[in-house]
Amino acid sequence: MPHYDLAIIGSGSGNSLITPFWDGKKVAMIDGGVFGGTCLNVGCIPTKMFVYPASLAAAPREAALLGVDLSLDKVRWNELRDRIFGRIDAISESGRRYRAEELKNVDLFQEHVRFTGPRTLSTDSGVELTADRVVIAAGSRAVLPDVPGIGLPQVHTSDTVMRIDGPPERVVVGGGYIAAEFAAVFHGFGAKVTQVNRSQRLLRGNDAEIAGRFAAAAASRWKLRLGYSLQAVEDNGEGSVTVVFADDDGIPLRVAADIVLMATGRVPNTDRLGVDAAGFDLDEDHTLSVDVNLRVLAGGKPVDGVYALGDIANSYQLKHVANREARVVAHNLEHPDRLPSIDYTAVPFAVFSNPQVASVGLTEEEARSQATGGTDVVTAVQDYGSTAYGWAMEDEEGVVKLVAERSSGRLLGAHIMGHEASLLIQPLIQAMATDVSVHQLARGPYWIHPALMEVVENALLALDVDLPENAPL
Ligand SMILES: Cc1cc2nc3c(=O)[nH]c(=O)nc-3n(C[C@H](O)[C@H](O)[C@H](O)COP(=O)(O)OP(=O)(O)OC[C@H]3O[C@@H](n4cnc5c(N)ncnc54)[C@H](O)[C@@H]3O)c2cc1C
Ligand SMILES: NC(=O)c1ccc[n+]([C@@H]2O[C@H](COP(=O)([O-])OP(=O)(O)OC[C@H]3O[C@@H](n4cnc5c(N)ncnc54)[C@H](O)[C@@H]3O)[C@@H](O)[C@H]2O)c1
Secondary structure (H helix, E strand, O other): OOEEEEEEEOOOHHHHHOOHHHOOOOEEEEOOOOOOHHHHHOOHHHHHHHHHHHHHHOHHHHHHOOOOOOOOOOOOHHHHHHHHHHHHHHHHHHHHHHHHHHOOOEEEEOOOEEEEEOOEEEEOOOOEEEEEEEEEOOOEEEOOOOOOOOOOOOEEOHHHHOOOOOOOOEEEEOOOHHHHHHHHHHHHOOOEEEEEEOOOOOOOOOOHHHHHHHHHHHHHHOEEEEOOEEEEEEEEEOOEEEEEEEOOOOOEEEEEEOEEEOOOOEEEHHHHOOHHHHOOOEOOOOOEOEOOOOEEEEOOEEEEEEEEOHHHOOOOOOHHHHHHHHHHHHHHHHOOOOOOOOOOOOOEEEEOOOOOEEEEEOOHHHHHHHOHHHOOEEEEEEEHHHOHHHHHHOOOOOEEEEEEEOOOOOEEEEEEEOOOHHHHOHHHHHHHHHOOOHHHHHHOOOOOOOOOOHHHHHHHHHOOOOOOOOOOO
16 A cells, blocks of 8 residues: 555645655645646636636727727637637646656546545545545535436536537526626627526625626626526527526526526535545535644544645635645645644635626625624725726726724725726735725825726725824825
């Protein structure tokens, strides 16, 4: 039975753990899927490589408002797709080759693995291996609703929809983050998009005002139907399908489509890992239970030398969170006598739809329900259109919403929708992470005029927080 100093399950964020510290020691890297994991192969990176050209394709519609007439001649979808995956597949393959052939201290197992004990593993082909230390970075996967017709070839998840041949004319998508991004991509490329969501609110978990404004923006671009749940997908013959939904009263909605994107959430891969045999604890959302040092728990106690990170261990399901956790785990593997904790202060996210949405911290509802009597919470809402750059863009939908604590001037949350929201939010994330108050951030640094960032400066200035005597002017 081969024995390793370190075994890593998952070559996504887990791949970064093989630092020079492991030179001269034996490492097993195990991945039963495509080398490099979700973000590189089917997640953040390829989606954004579609988002950017789709935003260019959408430009004629937006430019016409400003008196600039552009026209979109053609989207060379297959070429665009092949350029994207030509780049990504090559990175995945060179990463795989480096681990498999060039790193002498690493054995790459390209197969599925299950625990048979806390530090013993068995691969699908029957290799049994043991390791002193194990890192579980086995990620999550898309789940599909169990309805008739779900297996039809026109039904896709994000794993397959980016590889289709030719742009579809009619697309149906759901209501989460993935759906919001793909709705914008397909709409940008000229498809007739219908977005159907089970609940009345898109992008759940977001501030209600931003979610409402996003729904209005989405409805002005593509067809949006809220309050319908999926019943079935029917084959129409000749390549198309009808997607059947029903509202709470059973009233049906039938939408014909060439492609259906099911984006109904992702589940952690714990059910396929044999965690029972290892005795590991699971949280309510089926992620692995870990302590603040990211050590996996069994019976509430950390298992010596076993760590977990990424989508299998947290409910954020975000790559920048997995990357931060990987840095903590890499440190803790190398310095077991000095274990820093993971810090989840001010975890942001962005949805790269059209318009973009970005968010960090508490929504107004959360802040008010957490504050005593809800009285110490102040908010400010600033439209992009209220700034000079917003005038230049004739922007009528972009918005910054800030939530703060009046007495301390602490920023509690920031929520932005509109052009480059994912960039505009960064100084606010910085302020929350480093405990810079609203007045220090608004009045300390100079803000470039007339940059779009002035909308953030003005929102900060509009917050009715108590100013200390020594606050900058
Ligand atoms: C379409 C899409 C878009 C996204 N966009 C963004 C974005 O813009 N920004 C963002 O922050 N996040 C985004 N995410 C989320 C992000 O991709 C994930 O949070 C991140 O990739 C998780 O990394 P991980 O290392 O935990 O898992 P993964 O990268 O999924 O790695 C897990 C690996 O483990 C392997 N594995 C699993 N089980 C086993 C087993 N039993 N045996 C052997 N191997 C196994 C899998 O094959 C896989 O390669 C997106 C996700 C999707 C699906
Ligand atoms: N830009 C980003 O950071 C980004 C982009 C894409 C994905 N992600 C990550 O990937 C994860 C998964 O994304 P997602 O969009 O699949 O999930 P999600 O949890 O955001 O949304 C799933 C949606 O599907 C609906 N749904 C679930 N089951 C259903 C059913 N049976 N019938 C009808 N509707 C149903 C839910 O109500 C919800 O609106 C997210 O949690 C996110 O963290 C991040």
